[in-house]
Amino acid sequence: MQDFLQFKAISKGYPGVQALADVSFSVKKGAVHGLMGENGAGKSTLIRVLSGDQSADTGEILIDGKAQNYRSVRDAFEAGVIVIHQELQLVPELTVAENLWLGRFPGKAGVIDRTRLVGVVKQKLKDIGIDIDPAAKVASLSIGERQMVEIAKAVMADARVIALDEPTSSLSSRESEILFALIDRLRAEGKIILYVSHRLDEIFRLCDSLTVLRDGKLAAHHPDISKVTRDQIISEMVGREIANIWGFRPRERGAVRLEVKDLAGRKLRTPISFSVRQGEILGFFGLIGAGRSEMARLVYGADSRSQGTVSVDGKAVAPDSPPQSIRSGIVLCPEDRKFDGIVQGRNIEENMAISSRRHFSPFGILQPKKEAELADRFIARLRVRTPSRKQEIVNLSGGNQQKVILGRWLSEQGVKVLIIDEPTRGIDVGAKSEIYEILYELAGQGMAIVVISSELPEVMGITDRIMVMCEGRVAADIERADFDERRILAAALPDVANASELSNQQVKSR
């Protein structure tokens, strides 16, 4: 098979940054090709160039031996290249079929031919093995199903190259499996899939070949993925050997810090109870929708509780009020940084000082000097990579945004309990280790830490104890000494039959 998709010496610069420098590689027909690299390595830029959203400064893309010089997403679409972004591009109030036909509805004189509209889509979905009702409104579908629709849209448009940007970041493992099966079928049909992901398991599960980018340059190209190891890829990504990215350090545990008793609310009906000791890192693992984030929001008072108590060091925390929780020493780094964490349009300094500034602002009057000092102190301590504290927060990478939110809470007074939901989602390997280090340090100082994560290796790697949640209940409570991948996964899965089957797959894929 010939190289169907070729990148030739692609370079692209932005003011101050060389995002891509002389990147060349090629992909064969009917291959799933992985694209990896830390955040800022140039993956997104490469995908943007491929999608026609931005044009390269120099270099060219060849499809089937023909040089493409498209200038827009529309041109790329005509050439058979479709990129599926993390933010899906579907109209929620239209049906699946209508979304698939959007822009070129079948019919005469503006009257839509409904039979054809639904019929063709039905056949197409069946062909590629997607089990979704074409007449269903997109708004009624799960995120996983929407992703399928997005892919079906690409297939309908006869795409030859489909690029997927972190497609599983908001999917449960079951939904991911369905997606993987679909990708396998597309591969068999001879499509080229460009697969961008941070997750090594998925890369090994899916990809035939792999390209690793680092600092905008080609770090490695592996035409045959079976000849590479995980550790090799990680060191290619970071440019240095990382022996153990978890770096777990055992600590002394003290008295009970956080005590949650019979807590329940509208989105978490079964009451939940647990406690966390000083210096302890407690992990919560479960599938998407298992109720972990809902639990965290209840403890923090972001959602209102219907029953139960939360206490810190034996003192009850006033219900349903984040400001009260902060005063009692509980803080939350939310799951969705973009929507619940950062305040867009504000800079680093303001995002850090938003809560703690009340301690040094007499009569509510700001003290710019003190805020600047505070920001600089935590930028240095948390090693936030930024030219200045005045940098807009949206311009930071995910890892640095997470550090700013940590800085927001570390600058508060008397924080005793830190709840951190998906601490490293969308964060590159190097920054991950740094965030873990910060968590160990805080726990070492006696803070009680609750880590919620969908990544099993992460929860197992960094916590002292794991509580597994399944369908809104606690399914297991396991000490570090007894950590066992199969047991944890089995507890997280809703029914036993599925559990053993899926956990086998997971284990095999590793």
Place this chain on the structure above:
Amino acid sequence: MTSLKKLLLGEQGLVVIFAVAFAIVALTVPNFLTERNMLGLLQSVVTIGIVACTMMFCLASRDFDLSVGSTVAFSGMVAVMASNASGSILVGLVAALICGGAVGLVNGVVIARFRINALITTLATMQIVRGFALIASDGRAVGINDPGFYQLALSKFLGIPTPIWVMVVFFIVFGFVLNRTVFGKNTLAIGGNPEASRLAGVNVSNMRIWIFTLQGLVCAVAGVLLASRITSGQPNAATGLELSVISACVLGGVSLAGGRAAMTGVIVGVLIMGIAENVMNLLNIQAFYQYVVRGLILLLAVLLDNLRSAAAGRRT
């Protein structure tokens, strides 16, 4: 970018355009740059200017207030009626502040606690409050008994009428509040991302209630000054004020999507509205055309703002 473009689309682009427009008008329109006309111009924008101070906060926190015109009329009416009835101007002032504040408080509570869309809520209170003003006065203007009341608008300090001083003080105070206080920063944070602000410990619903209550109080001040200037409580005063005020804010670069506001921008916005009207009056242009011109200015300002954000996007 050429340096001209840079200047116009930069942070201070609006101020530059304003200065240029002002200079052109001053040189070409007769009688414009006289002390009498300048004071008249400033007096004509007092109501818009005062109300724009708090409307800025409202818009910056991603809210909207359509009830300001009605509140101005109603509280002016209350001030006149209460001072007529009690014989004390002070009682009238306090009554107006209470009524204005109450309207704002109701707006704030309905919007923040019952989570009703601000547009709908204030559309409703706009009509309810206008109704109150008409009911209280039986639809007629209410004359002022105590000539002392006129002095609120007529008195001068250092040769400049009191209402202008009030407006200037409000500009300074609210400029300070926006830029230098936790209240101002929290307002902008809420506008930038309400949920993130709430999770960061900002008491979002209390903030919104405060913003609307402040808006009501400020409308009451504007209402009293307006009643004093037109020497009566008019139930139909300040109709359409909400649109002029929002226009002025948007002209001044306040984002309707929330999170972006600057006092200097709002001041310039208010002045542009005032100058446009003033110049058209001086040139004897029929009042009907003024609507068209005002609308065009607003459209142009929004287009300019759009270009400016696009330019800012390219820079980062």
